[in-house]
Amino acid sequence: MDYRRNFDIAFVGLKPGVHEFNYELNDEFFLSFHEVDFRNTAAKVKVMLDKHHNFMQLKFEVGGTTEVTCDRCGNDLPIELWDEFNLIVKLVEEPEKMNEEEEDPDIFYISKGESHLHLAPWLYEFVILSIPMQRMCGEDEKGKSKCNPEVLAKLNNFKAADEQQTNPIWKGLDQFKDLND
Numbered sequence: 001m002d003y004r005r006n007f008d009i010a011f012v013g014l015k016p017g018v019h020e021f022n023y024e025l026n027d028e029f030f031l032s033f034h035e036v037d038f039r040n041t042a043a044k045v046k047v048m049l050d051k052h053h054n055f056m057q058l059k060f061e062v063g064g065t066t067e068v069t070c071d072r073c074g075n076d077l078p079i080e081l082w083d084e085f086n087l088i089v090k091l092v093e094e095p096e097k098m099n100e101e102e103e104d105p106d107i108f109y110i111s112k113g114e115s116h117l118h119l120a121p122w123l124y125e126f127v128i129l130s131i132p133m134q135r136m137c138g139e140d141e142k143g144k145s146k147c148n149p150e151v152l153a154k155l156n157n158f159k160a161a162d163e164q165q166t167n168p169i170w171k172g173l174d175q176f177k178d179l180n181d
């Protein structure tokens with residue numbers, strides 16, 4: 001069986017009203033879509049589905065944890081996931097055309113003949129959107145960076161060496177050296 005079918009909801013059989021679904025997503029789930037830059041994921045997503053006659057309101061509550069890499073020092077950085085996303089799914093005659101024309105990213109169309117909601121791509125997207133773009137170790141209570149001090153010291157040395165190389169005075173001296181040759 002296709003792994004992603006575990007994340008399908010057979011909404012046709014549901015009574016009108018609110019239904020709750022809970023999903024736990026690990027690295028295997030994310031890697032089944034794409035290579036990702038986070039790991040040790042234990043994401044939890046609670047989905048509240050409010051079923052109406054021709055549409056469904058979905059609320060995704062993302063929680064749990066994952067681990068990324070600090071952009072500055074390369075340390076492992078545990079992340080608490082927390083975010084909420086809302087989506088309206090409408091049942092229509094021509095879903096492809098409607099999806100093309102719809103500009104609101106929170107509205108999605110499916111065919112009136114459809115019986116299942118395929119949640120996997122939304123779960124994937126919403127968890128990824130819950131991970132901060134800026135990944136930094138941050139600072140302790142005293143305002144000191146929590147980045148790996150050894151890596152920061154090395155970075156400073158590289159920077160100093162780089163500045164020396166591109167310093168215009170040194171370039172000038174190199175020219176004289178060429179003339180003497």
Ligand SMILES: [Zn+2]
Nearest residue numbers: 070073137147
């Ligand atoms: Zn860091």
